[in-house]
Amino acid sequence: MKHTLLCVFISVLSMNTIMAQMPHDQIYMNKNIACGALMYGNSSWTNYWENTLKRDNPNIGKLSTESLSAMIAYGITKKINALVMVPYVKTQASQGNLMGQQGFQDVSLWLKAQVFNYKQLHGHATLGVSTPMNNYVTEFMPMSIGIGAKTFSARAILNYNLPSNLFISATGSYILRSRVDVDRDSFLNGERLNNTSSVPVPNAFDAMFRLGYLKKENQLEVFAEHFSCAGGDYIRRNSMPFLTNDMTMTAIGAYAKYQPKSLGISAKVSYVLDGQNAGQSTNVTVGLLYLFKVK
Numbered sequence: 428m429k430h431t432l433l434c435v436f437i438s439v440l441s442m443n444t445i446m447a448q449m450p451h452d453q454i455y456m457n458k459n460i461a462c463g464a465l466m467y468g469n470s471s472w473t474n475y476w477e478n479t480l481k482r483d484n485p486n487i488g489k490l491s492t493e494s495l496s497a498m499i500a501y502g503i504t505k506k507i508n509a510l511v512m513v514p515y516v517k518t519q520a521s522q523g524n525l526m527g528q529q530g531f532q533d534v535s536l537w538l539k540a541q542v543f544n545y546k547q548l549h550g551h552a553t554l555g556v557s558t559p560m561n562n563y564v565t566e567f568m569p570m571s572i573g574i575g576a577k578t579f580s581a582r583a584i585l586n587y588n589l590p591s592n593l594f595i596s597a598t599g600s601y602i603l604r605s606r607v608d609v610d611r612d613s614f615l616n617g618e619r620l621n622n623t624s625s626v627p628v629p630n631a632f633d634a635m636f637r638l639g640y641l642k643k644e645n646q647l648e649v650f651a652e653h654f655s656c657a658g659g660d661y662i663r664r665n666s667m668p669f670l671t672n673d674m675t676m677t678a679i680g681a682y683a684k685y686q687p688k689s690l691g692i693s694a695k696v697s698y699v700l701d702g703q704n705a706g707q708s709t710n711v712t713v714g715l716l717y718l719f720k721v722k
Contacts, residue, residue: 450510450537450553451598451635453586456502459721464693466714468494472699472706475569478661479703488522490569490706494532501721506541513560516572525570531560532573551584553600566609566626568668569706575670576604576628592642598635601657604628607670616671617660626670629659639682644691646684652697653677662704675703680710691716 582600639648659673680697
């Protein structure tokens with residue numbers, strides 16, 4: 428995909444009605460239209476939930492995760508789009524001796540399709556896969572840049588258009604995750620000792636509710652999102668997290684985008700209200716968008 432995109436002929440397209448998209452929204456590229464995005468993200472937390480106990484950790488202090496992601500959305504048809512994303516991730520702790528990690532994480536591919544229209548109600552479906560781009564360390568959590576599992580996800584999206592360019596949207600997805608090989612001969616899964624290096628990573632699901640405004644070059648929305656693993660164990664007292672943990676998070680946030688012509692900008696902020704085996708993080712993402720036509 429990378430080499431193909433470098434070789435195609437592109438031309439600038441100045442159309443206000445075409446906007447960038449994400450795997451969870453109702454926006455599509457027209458046929459042979461693409462939108463490239465370069466996004467910078469910063470996520471940080473000082474407090475986290477050890478199982479359900481909220482605490483800090485002087486050996487970590489403030490954990491910061493930075494990412495730089497390249498993403499492209501392409502219109503196969505007006506109702507079927509493909510999206511590809513490649514992130515580079517870096518972690519760092521403000522205290523203690525834990526060494527931060529950095530590197531390319533997982534390449535992800537999604538196919539999104541519009542499946543039905545009924546008056547102001549629209550239904551969409553997204554299928555996605557991801558795989559690690561290199562053999563990064565997975566068990567050195569929370570400093571790891573990823574979990575190292577191959578994934579397959581299926582998402583359903585319902586969108587209802589309200590008067591005055593307002594909309595409400597509800598999405599839900601289920602994520603299948605593969606086992607991960609780690610650099611150890613055994614590990615604890617709950618209270619059970621497993622004498623193998625192959626670790627089962629819990630599957631997961633998430634749900635999101637969005638209320639927003641969408642008109643030509645302007646998009647503004649607020650959202651609430653919940654993520655949870657389908658099973659797993661807990662962080663043991665004063666221990667490090669592990670791939671088998673049942674991570675749960677509930678967050679709220681806002682998203683804005685302005686794209687008058689080919690060039691656009693976007694910003695997203697979210698905050699984790701509650702969780703389990705996860706950090707209470709503040710997340711900020713800003714992006715630069717560019718529309719072009721592929722011949």
